[in-house]
Structure formats: C-alpha cells, structure tokens
Amino acid sequence: MSETLENLSSESRVFPPPADLAERANVTASDYDAATADRLGYWAQQAHRLTWTKEWDQVLDWSNPPFAKWFVGGALNIAYNCVDRHVEAGLGDKVAIHWEGEPGDTRTITYADLLTSVSQAANALTELGIGAGDRVAIYLPMIPEAAVAMLACARIGALHSVVFGGFSVDALATRIQDADAKLVITADGGYRRGKPSALKPMVDDAVAQCPSIENVLVVRRTGQDVAWGEKDKWWHETVEQASEQHKPESFDAEHPLFILYTSGTTGKPKGILHTTGGYLTQASYTFDAVFDHKPDTDVFWCTADIGWVTGHSYIVYGPLSNGATQVMYEGTPDTPHKGRFWEIVDKYHVSLLYTAPTLIRTMMKWGEDIPAKYDLSSLRVLGSVGEPINPEAWMWYRKNVGRDRAPIVDTWWQTETGGMMISPLPGVTATKPGSAMTPLPGISADVVDDQAQSVPDGGGGFLVLREPWPSMLRTIWGDDQRFIDTYWSRFGAGAGSGDEWIYFAGDGAKKDDDGALWLLGRVDDVMLISGHNISTTEVESALVSHPSVAEAAVVGASDPTTGQAIVAFTIPRGTADIEGAAGEALIQELRNHVAKTLGPIAKPRQIMLVPELPKTRSGKIMRRLLRDVAENRSLGDVTTLQDSAVMDLISSGMQSGK
C-alpha cells in the first residue's frame, strides 16, 4: 500500500460513563498515568493478582527481540489460580458456570465441583501418558467438559490445542499433525439448531491420518451411536472414575500453555503459541478492568465459542482466575426461538455481556420487539469483539439491550495478542459509537504511515504495537521465521530501520480529531479506488446506517478505469421491498446514500441484494470469497465457513444492479 487510508466518516455523538459506575470503578483514570510513568511496574502490580509459588526476578526480558520473556524466573500453576485458590478462600459453593444446553437441559457447577472435575481429568490424562509439554487436541461442543479439559491440561503442563467443533476433518487433521498431538478429547456430538450433530465420526477420520494420536477421550453428550476403536475411551469411564485428589505442580512463567490456530487468508494455519504467567496476568487484569467485574454480584456471559481465542481468554482464563460466576450456552441464538439470548440474560440476571457485532446485526435484522419482551435490567456493561462495530449497530445495542444506560466497551485484540489491547474503560472513558477509543493502561498502540511515523490526529494508516505486552504470542509453533516475517518485518528494526521492534497487527486504523482510535478492518481488504485507499468498514457502516439495510459487506473488484471499484453485498431488512423495480430503486438509493454520507469517491459501482453473507465461525465476514464472486472467479478455500451453503445462496439469490 503506497498511501495511507482516507479518513471519510466522522462521528460526533459521545456517551460519558454512568456516574454510579464511575464512582465504584475497579480501574480509574489514574491507572493510565501510573502505567505511563512505569509500564513494567504497572504490569508487575497486575501480576500480583495471581498466586505465584515463586516470585519473578525480572518483569520483562526483551534482550532477544521479537522473542519476549515475561516474569522471568517466576512459577505458578494456572489451574490452581483459576480453581483451587477460590475454594481455599471459602468460595467452594460459589457458582462458576451456569451451563445451559441448547435443548434446555442445565447444569450448575460450583468452584468445588470444578476442582473435583479438573483434578479427576488431570489424573486421567496422566494415566493416559500425557505429561508436561505434550500436546492435546480438544474438539468439543460448548459443554463444561471443554473448560475442564483445558484446565486439566494446564494443570499438568500439557499444551491444549482447541479446534473449533464445526471445523472439517481436514482442518482437525492438519492441526493435530502440525502440533504432533498425542490425545484428542471429543464428544459423541453436540446440539445445534435443535438437532444432535455428530463429532466423533470426524475424529475417527482425522485420527486415521494422524499416527501421533495414542488415545481418544470421548464425552457422552447426545447419546448417539458411535463407532468404537482401540484408541477410544469414554470420559465417564476414565475421568469420572479417577481420583479426586490432585496436587498441582508449578510451572515456569514461560512454560507453554496453549496453541491456537488462526487461518489467515493464505498458506497453512498459524499455530499461535501462548505461555503461562504473562498470558494469565493480562487475561485476568483485562477481565477485571474492562468489565469492571464485581465478584460478589456480577454474572458474566461471553457468547463466543471456546474454539475461538475469545472463549479461551474470556470464558476460561479471565473469568475463572477472577472467581467469576458465568453463563455458558451450548447452542445457537435462534433455537428454539429468536429471543433465546435475552431469555438467558433474564433467567440468570446476566450483568456483563460480551458478544460480537455479527450477532448484534442479526438481532437488528430480527427486530427490536424481540429483546423488548425480556427483562434486561440486570445488564450493566456490554462488550463487543471480533470486527469493527458499525455505529448504527452500536446505537442499536446501546438502546435495545443496554436500555440507554449500560456502557459499551468495544474491545480490539487478536489471537496473537492473547488479551484485550484497545478498549474503553466503562467507568472512565466517554465513548463514541463505533470506536474502540484508547489503548488499555500498559499498552502502546499507535497508527503509523508507510514509514512507521505516527500519523497526526485526523489521519489514517496501519495499526501497530510499539512495546511488548504480557500476553503477546511467543512464536508460531515450530516456525520462528514465519513469526518474524508475519508480524515484525513490516516496520522498525525487523524491517531494517531503527532499533525499535514494531508489531504489525495487519489492521488499518485511523485517529479522529480527539485521538480516539477507529479500526478499519484488515489491510488486505482495503480498496484502492482511483488512487485513494478506502476502508471496507466505512463503506459498510454507511450502508448499515440506511434504514433498509441489515448487513453489508464491501469488497474492491478490479476495474478498467478506477483500478478497483467498490462492490457491495447487502442484506435488506425484513421490511424492505426488494422485488423487481423496487429492488432497482433501492439499489440506486443506497449508492446515492453512500456517496452522500462519505463522498462521491466511495459510491459503490455495484450493489447486490443478497440473503446471507459468508462468515467464519467467529462471525467475521469472509470478503475474500465475495471478491471471488465480484470478479467472477471460482471460490477459494471455504473450509472455515460457518455455513458452506451460504455461497450457493448468494450466487443464486443475487439481485444485482449498476
């Protein structure tokens, strides 16, 4: 990219933090000052929220960049920090997980129950020959055993590699092979959209291609028939029969904790490696700070799947290390009805909710009368993660879910960053709809131009991180060179200029006139229109601000005159008339609406009205596939699509206009 991003949209609405929340906030404005004055001292203070068996000698060793070591010489056990210490503190009867199965079955798991299960699982894994440093693949639905399995691995120093339960046999097999895993933990199946959906047959096919696998541990969830082989063991016949006593051993702060694969747009998936002390410090601190978690009264719910980094950091490690009570839900938001999420909030008095923009836009499409039917007065902080949240979706979330009261925290981070990096603090920050606002205390994010120069307020460019942070990835599993090439070679020392090592996040961003940060999507998706760099996010937000549009995805398609031209895929709201001439008229109106909102340069060449958009399991729009459609190419890799039928729907149900 030769130029930086054009700064098109502007937003003037501002929402100050609620006074009562600000008065009692866990983290206040002085934390920013403290972290600026002494960044490493600030992180050391946060690390003291954990129980260490041995204190560190050095907070950060950055003598061999970009390979960081945090809390050097320190030792701790992650599972002890997430479970045992709460029981020892007298909180054994506190609910850790209110689990809600999709068919409506429920389980209530206290911290004492969790300690029993994790200890049994740790003993069972040890008996199956798993030791510190071994890799364990976890391929489970959203059932409590997923959290138990992760904690049991952490307890014995084995690395978990959670593979999302919706991924294909191939995706599972390549991840098992890359990590050389010895054990897979899976289930007969899980419930999705009202039906049992099998998992075990996929594991059987994958294991046939993976000689490293010695055992397969199977949880019985749906009771469906499963083929049974020599390596297979039932969870209830091994784990649930194992001893309930297990003494946690401590591990070095830099002992590896987990691998989580990110797909990326090209090449084989990258196994992102996280380690123990720094990761838990940041997961724990950000949960407390960004949700303003009050352990005695709050009920937290993160709607992510455990196979996504959000599930790792904000279902397992963040909430449990803080002794939180949380909800875990197995299924989809519209089973058996479109009010299921709000029914769950109402039932468990959820006070802190963490979800994704894709879900908010889906709820917008379904209509505000659905959340209106439920008592959502327990909600006091609303989180968003995964994609830029369009200002219209933000306002809808605030009004219909937060009832114009609960602050929204839009949290930017990545699998690679391990924990939240840029976010408002609910008791401190006056928020703007659609902005992630400012780096958290102790984090140094910036927006730079091609030459790694910080852009002034009002400018756009590349999002970078200038200083190492505790939960940063340590490498790509088995590929240090790819780690350097992917994240550290675009700017700074890794690119051969200066001494500063600069992490390139791969996202475009801008600073508004007040210095607040706006995330603009992946730079691979940025469009180059007649020499101007335009972000997909801004054009999508302009489309979503039209009352007839529920969702939009925008791509740049090659164009003989302008280099690239904007092509938009738009889902109309249920109420919009899109048949024949009315559809044509709407398309013209939308093109003009974008031109009016952002300027003539951003006017789409073409708008297609479509019934669905292709998304990953974590709700990110796969623009790469839409680019294939826009440029009449055959589709690339679709293995990480949430619903593979969607691309057929788009091609057949497409109404296009120029």
Ligand code: 6R9
């Ligand atoms: C946590 C997670 C990371 C990418 C990231 C960015 C996008 C995440 C965002 C956001 C704008 C936010 N992203 N949160 N963009 N605003 N609040 O999503 O991790 O799956 O690795 O994705 O997601 O593009 O680079 P991961």
